[in-house]
Amino acid sequence: MAKESYVDVLVIGAGPTGLFATNALVKAGVNVKVIDQRPIKVAAGQADGIQPRTLESYGLVERLLNEGNQMHMAAFYNPSPNGGIELTERVPDTTAPTARYPFEVTLHQGAIENIFLDSMAASNHSVTRPCVPTSITISENEKELRDPQAHPVKVVVQNLAPQDGEPDTEVIHAKFVVGADGAHSWVRKALGIKMEGEQTDYIWGVVDLIPETNFPDMRNKCVIHSEKGSCLIIPREGDGVRLYIQLSDKGALDSGTGRIDRTKVTPHKLFEVAQTILQPFTIETPKSFDWWTLYIIGQRVASNFSINERAFIAGDACHTHSPKAGQGMNAGMNDSHNLAWKLVHVLRGWADISLLKTYEAERRAYAQDLINFDKKFAKLFSTKPQTEDDQDGVTHEEVMHAFQIYGLFTTGIGIHYTGTSIVDTKYQSLASGLVIGQRILPQIFLRATDSRPYEIQDLIISDTRFKVLVFVGDTGDAKQRDKLNKLAEEMKGVLSPRAPGGDVSKLFDIMTFGTTKKEKVIYNDVPPFFRTHWSKVFIDDVDTLGKIGGNGYEYYGIDKKEGAIVIVRPDGYVGTIAPFNGTEHLKNYFANFMSQA
């Protein structure tokens, strides 16, 4: 006797990618179920790097900063003329000048999963585990596939620890399925999606430990190129560190399959290699290792990220690469961040189902960039350093150059979506500092009513709404007020017909940003349509100490007289920009992907 159930979205896999998606959907009120094959969540090890972009505006940052370690500097060690290694240079760990948080955070995957699990628990949601999918089928009925309210995906799952009286088999009928089940994704294989790319022969080992050492850079990211091999040090929360250690010995490979054979290596053996690489510095052998693993670097991207925009794959399920640049978990969470709001808009009937095509278009292009970057980066890390005897080796300058030019990429700050229905660059010149298709730049504005400074990213929260940012200029000027009153009427004409149940604020969060100074501004000079609450009116002025704020228009490249209307997508990326006399452009922009108004 199988149980039958119906959900809007079934998420398969409760790692950071799956939990990010689930939590976002739960918070949007979607009927979602998440299953995972593991009986409990991971307790140690696994992914741990959180990039600056991931720290921005997902609502995670408070706990990440409280619980995680911060990496601000990177130290580069190379062969010393006296033997062993020596410090060559220390530089900032991140090179992304617009980043709100100019550092990486490290925190073990279990702690990150906890953030989502706690958030879900507050909404009475949890993971069904251990539970494995055994079959997935998607209806071929065209009409069903076009109807966002149909349940065309059928997934049969086995609940390995059913509650009393519950059958262990469940047939789940889902409107949409998200496969976030990792590099060996069952969903991907079941859907027949191929991975494209290749494997290198670089073998690396990873050990997590608490070090006793005289090495002075154990709390910085360290890139160590020694004649004995390469090692990367990543400090972690508490006193812990992670060492990535290159294995030149191919003895860890199974000669038959070419795969890693973990039984042939121990963490102590890995650690001995690290001790050799770190000389003349000493690091004591710890009593135990918190976690360890071995891997061969491979770079692969899935040929498709969805089947019929009904079953999707995300995270490691659709892209795998080397872990050393700390990208994996971030890429996966960003996949979910990109997908979740689109599912919500389609499920609510606000967007046409074709919006979901933009997921693959945006995220697969990103994944390919990631893989191309990773190939170059992994090679640099895995090549021996140049020495007098070995002129073919990699130089410090080459490593440093790569480290810095890829900074925008590795921080996630440079993510740039182009060529989809939700990115329209027509009026890019009106805000030359805000790149359409990139995330909104951090900047501090004052709230007009109380001069309290706000970081705009804290206003642009992931609440599934489009943000309508009206840069209104000087509202103390009577002529400008006339212009704004006219604009408000026109904007009402654009936004109101799309308002669910007549409530514009369900779909659009409207805020204004003026140029009047805090001593003079009268917030009720802003037309009522643009201020649904006193907290929605902002000004571009310095704070009471004159230390922060006041640079917004200039930084964004917006003219103080002309103003601009900036539309930010629910995931924080700039969707389009329009001039005050360009409300027709906005009408067309929304018509491109929203349901018929």
Add this chain to the structure above:
Amino acid sequence: MAKESYVDVLVIGAGPTGLFATNALVKAGVNVKVIDQRPIKVAAGQADGIQPRTLESYGLVERLLNEGNQMHMAAFYNPSPNGGIELTERVPDTTAPTARYPFEVTLHQGAIENIFLDSMAASNHSVTRPCVPTSITISENEKELRDPQAHPVKVVVQNLAPQDGEPDTEVIHAKFVVGADGAHSWVRKALGIKMEGEQTDYIWGVVDLIPETNFPDMRNKCVIHSEKGSCLIIPREGDGVRLYIQLSDKGALDSGTGRIDRTKVTPHKLFEVAQTILQPFTIETPKSFDWWTLYIIGQRVASNFSINERAFIAGDACHTHSPKAGQGMNAGMNDSHNLAWKLVHVLRGWADISLLKTYEAERRAYAQDLINFDKKFAKLFSTKPQTEDDQDGVTHEEVMHAFQIYGLFTTGIGIHYTGTSIVDTKYQSLASGLVIGQRILPQIFLRATDSRPYEIQDLIISDTRFKVLVFVGDTGDAKQRDKLNKLAEEMKGVLSPRAPGGDVSKLFDIMTFGTTKKEKVIYNDVPPFFRTHWSKVFIDDVDTLGKIGGNGYEYYGIDKKEGAIVIVRPDGYVGTIAPFNGTEHLKNYFANFMSQA
């Protein structure tokens, strides 16, 4: 049948003052009991202003910022030539350039009490309520009074809601008692302590409401002087505001007693006065008021703050004044902040019992300043504005002048303790920017090991330990290292003999602040005695973006070659300063109030 019990400290009164003390003692592991006569904590109204100094470094700030409203600007309204009032000027609400948080927070008293109650609950402590004291006696046995481990105070209490089987009378034998039971303090009266000072005839009313209004400054602090009377507006959390309204009508007084008779006024009547004062702006009469009260301004200070340093009074129990400058709750919490660590040191046997005399010396001097300030401030608020017809009225310039010169005082930033055994100004010139007896100035340093920026106030936490801040200069310089190694030996000689159980870190938290740059610093160049952990070594350098940090030595007025040793008291106030060759001075400083080593 009365129950008999023994506690280290009995706190009477569970308002913010009593809870602050209780929580601090609980966290220090002291056996403490707190009782309150109210069956439940306050739900609305009461005190609500939290000053910049209170926001600094008590561990409260995270929740206060999450839950509270922030006041950044103050707006001044005066009679308009067209009738009614008009905006004269807006200025920053706080004038204390060194404040870490340049604004006030407003949050109702119940929410503030919750912060302490939650913290106590995490240590399995709660308030015994409703419970009233009925008698208090202090032993007159000199030997007992001198012995910190004796229980010379006997308090009999009535538990008004005893648990099953418990007697309702309890005889509590306490080593120390803290009376934090408000303006009508039972403890104060029972101990025969007199209040000194007088009462004015200014009558004010207070209403809390959610306003519907076209008044543009409802989210700023407003000082309104109209010809119809004075009004002060304090925005509160959410959409709420508090109005302080001057009543010119003496009808609210009981002609017999001269006291307020609340039955003669209603909140609606108060509100009508406010409506008149606010003209030409309109504010709709709300359906209900969240809270309201009436008071006559009086300024009084208790003649003593303790009896034999065994029973203390704190907060409103020892000083009362007008509420409009938002001082009361802050003064009370600062009383507790001053007292709690001293009790802990005496109870642990680390300090001589005479240390407790510094509580009255420091806090009564402050209370007298507070009362003197309040007399002037209350008068300015309660006097009519100057107009053509009334040349005797107060001018805007007078109000503004007072507002700004008292800024250091009202923010709490200027609190300055002098003339006690725990403040020694001998070497003040070594750190001209750090005033001995004032709180340590906020400043950002980088952690040497990972270049992570830290606000020094977040390192100087209220954990009952003295902070030993060694400004070590350039540890990259070999000569400086020699000097530091010698200093470390001498400091070991000063601190180790006082170490409880041989563990220096129980009583002293040692940190170093160097001048070597982040690209070069080797943290293990600092002598081991000064770095009990890698996280204890800091440098005065800019962060990776070059935006913050790097100004510490200059701001503190410390010479980069000479260095200095700064001793910070457990409550965050600078206790003394010494040169590298002045460890003898430190030995004497600690000998002044600590137990025999």
